[in-house]
Amino acid sequence: MFWDALIRKDEFARYQLSEKIVNFIYPGYIFSEYGRSYLKEKKFKNYYQRFETNNWRSYDRKYFLDQLLKSVVDVSGDTAECGVYMGASSWLICDRIQRGEKTHHIFDSFEGLSQPEDIDGDYWQEGDMSIDIGKVKEILNSFDFVEYHKGWIPERFIDVEDKKFCFVHVDVDLYEPTRDAIEFFYSRLNKNGILLCDDYGFDSCPGATRAMDEFFHNRQEHVINVPTGQAFIIKR
Ligand SMILES: C[S@@+](CC[C@H](N)C(=O)[O-])C[C@H]1O[C@@H](n2cnc3c(N)ncnc32)[C@H](O)[C@@H]1O
Numbered sequence: 001m002f003w004d005a006l007i008r009k010d011e012f013a014r015y016q017l018s019e020k021i022v023n024f025i026y027p028g029y030i031f032s033e034y035g036r037s038y039l040k041e042k043k044f045k046n047y048y049q050r051f052e053t054n055n056w057r058s059y060d061r062k063y064f065l066d067q068l069l070k071s072v073v074d075v076s077g078d079t080a081e082c083g084v085y086m087g088a089s090s091w092l093i094c095d096r097i098q099r100g101e102k103t104h105h106i107f108d109s110f111e112g113l114s115q116p117e118d119i120d121g122d123y124w125q126e127g128d129m130s131i132d133i134g135k136v137k138e139i140l141n142s143f144d145f146v147e148y149h150k151g152w153i154p155e156r157f158i159d160v161e162d163k164k165f166c167f168v169h170v171d172v173d174l175y176e177p178t179r180d181a182i183e184f185f186y187s188r189l190n191k192n193g194i195l196l197c198d199d200y201g202f203d204s205c206p207g208a209t210r211a212m213d214e215f216f217h218n219r220q221e222h223v224i225n226v227p228t229g230q231a232f233i234i235k236r
Contacts, residue, residue: 013114050088057209064226069096076166079166079167084107090146093169102166104143112129114177124173124202125175152176164189164190166193167195172208182195182212196234197232200230220236
């Protein structure tokens, strides 16, 4: 294996060798199957690197979000994202819906995270991921159907209280704003609409997982936990 990996530079042998090395150094990491084509998609990789140049850690989540969006393009209603940061996931949402009649609503403090509570653990600090709204507007400037609702969740939800939605992305990392976003948007989701919660199942975001589980505990929708660190429901 060493010969094939290091001298012949055989791709699969290199993968196997990497797996062995990682198993030795960090056994908690589980290598997935070799040769998954989505990891080589040039167009998607280029999109990702516009937003993240240091690592590939959220590549799978972004990819999953993009694929899931295909199933709501024909569902009526607008889209919304709670927790936008640089606009990477909003960019994907806008790209998918741009040929429809939908408006994309953006909710963010643009001052970073609110104060984490005990339930959120100690990974996050107040103010993390603060960003200038002007930068986000620049990134999304090719989409003329975006509405910005700057403020602390749920203050600006009132702006869209009469609207219906086909897709809502909740990505605020903490318990309270995740809970408030789910409570507000659930009744405004159209049938077959999707609510996707980011960070579900991550050690760093116990509050996001708890908010989803609590809200859907007695409801007919199933929380579908995907291995990327996301969970979604399809509105019945
Ligand atoms: C993880 S980032 C969002 C990343 C983005 N969805 C992406 O994938 O590109 C979390 C965002 O949530 C926002 N946020 C967190 N708590 C908030 C709150 N209580 N009210 C409004 N915005 C909040 C932060 O300002 C930050 O931009």
